Amino acid sequence: MDEEEASMEAAESSSMDVAPALIALHPLETYVAVAVGSELRLFDLQEKHSVSLSDNTGGPSHSDAIRAICFGAKGRLFVSAGDDKLVKLWATDSWHCVRTICSEKRVTAVSISHDGQFVTYADKFGVVWIMDLDEDGNSEAVADKKAIPLLGHYCSIITSLEISPDGRFIVSADRDFKIRITMFPGKPLKLAHEIQSFCLGHTDFVSCLSFVCSPDYSEGxxxxxxxxxxxxxxxxxxxxxxxxxxxxxxxxxxDSKEIEKEVSPVVTNIHAFPDGSLVAVAIQSLNGVMLLKCEFSTKTLYFLKTVYMEGSFIPTSLGLSPSAKQLWVVMGASNLPSPGSTQLLARVRVISGLDHFVLKPHGCDPIILEDEDVPGGEDLLRKLQGSLDASKEEVTLAATASALKASMHNLLIKKQYSAEKRELRKRSRNDRKQKQ
Known part of the structure; x- marks a missing residue:
């Protein structure tokens, strides 16, 4: 790579380096995981202690921002992936890394099939890849296997991947306003995929997806x-x-005519109770969480309430605890360490009382728990958050919100290049280099 190409690549990557902190809850609520930058922070909610990760596979460790994390439906596997082009699978019984997959491009979304047999991930070129696993994600059984392409969105960044409640469909969303519903074949490595439908109607990039279902609407x-x-x-x-x-x-x-210029009402995350009784929504400029409800009988969404937090706290990711009726919220960003420290900052909040609120939305307000009342208490917060001088917290969180707003714009809004820069980008493409 010549000096001109190197400077161009450095400038582009610096404008997109800031990644939001992410949070995920184990399906049985055994663990809570937070990813910030290249760090994975885990806490055991049952044993009340932090969890250490180990990797003896010989593969590289995360070295750049993690963009996607999720637990499998049965909770046996956890996957993390991101800008370092790595997809890492972890067995949750031991928290050993059982598989490291090297992607050709940066990874933007991940998902695990409900039976735990397959992991799928999407890259920035718009391709969804699939890797088959044995039942426990055993690395020895799949050491000689590689991920293969499953479907593509034709050079559009894929922002979210979800598998339908019945496991029959894989849903992918992109920055070009599209949501694609694809049949998830019984033998995805051998059978051609089939498009079921497209969900078209958004007028800007699609940022997140979530399923809701009920006993009367099992497909959801x-x-x-x-x-x-x-x-x-x-x-x-x-x-x-x-x-x-x-x-x-x-x-x-x-307002009734246009979006105000100084704010960014991008929906950054959706998390729903499976029965649709509560849908939590994070919005990029909102210092709190908006609560909606899905009414299955009338097939409608309606607004319930906005739960406001301190002025500088703007959630970057959400996680729901169905049994405890709690909403876990995190705010944080990569490459923004605490002042005077190299440790990346994240802030975790827990909203409780959602079960009473669902039953009496006009009589019982959700409660933002104090730090000492959060499940796991101060030990959990020390593990997941990092340390910060309280006097500097407001300024640091405000800087985090501003950096993330710019980062989202850079990631999902298509760039316009001059003719000269387009030619330079073509010459530096990896596939062109390989042919030469």
Missing amino acids: FLLSGSGDATVRLWDYKSGCLLDTCEVGEKAGFV
Whole structure:
């Protein structure tokens, strides 16, 4: 790479380096995981102690921002992936890394099939890859196997991957406003995939997806959030739009005609109780969480309440605890260490009382727990958050929110290049170099 190419690549990567902190809860609520930068922080909620990760596979460790984490449906596997082009699978019974997959491009989204047999991940070129595993993710059984492409979005960054409640469909969303519903074949390594439908209607990039279902609607509906400041409800099998909730308007960021310039009402995360009784929504400029409800009988979404937090706390990721009816919230960013420290900052909050709120939304407000009342207490917060001088917290969190806003814009808004720069980018493409 010549000096001109190197400087161009450095400039582009620096504008996109800031990644949001992420949070995920084990399906049985055994563990809570936070990813910030290249760090994975874990806490055992049952044994009340922090968890150490180990990797004896010989593969590289995460060295750049982690962009996606998730637990498998059965909780036996956990996957992390990101800008270092690594997808790492962890066995949750021992927290040993059992497999490291090297991607050709940076990874933007991951998912694990409900039976734990396959891990899928999406890269920045718009390709979804799949790797088959044995039942426990055993690395020895798959050491000679490689991920293969499953489907593509034609050079559009894929922002979210989800598998339907019945395991029959894989849903992928991208920055070009599209949501694609694809049949998940019984033998995905041998059978061609089939497109079921497209969910089209968003007017800006689609940022996040979540499923809701009920005993009467076992196949469920699909929820999507977007840069157009809406959350939409879909019959994903037919691609039919059922309802739209203007969350930007509900938050006061959008008037009847246009979006105010100084705020960014991008929906950054959606997390729903499986029965749809509560849908939590994070919005990029909102210092709190918006709560919606999915009404299955009428196939509608409606606004319940906004739970506000301190002015500088703008959630970057959400995790729901169905049994305890608690919402876990994290704020943080990569490459923004605490002042006077090399440790990356994250802040965790827990909202409780959601079970009473669902039953009496106009009589019982959700409660933001004090630090000492958070499950796991101060030990959990020390592990997941990092240390920060209280007097500097407000300024640091405000800087975090500002950096993440710019980062989201750089990641998901298409760039415009001059003719000269386009030619330079073509010459530096990896596939062109390999041919030469």
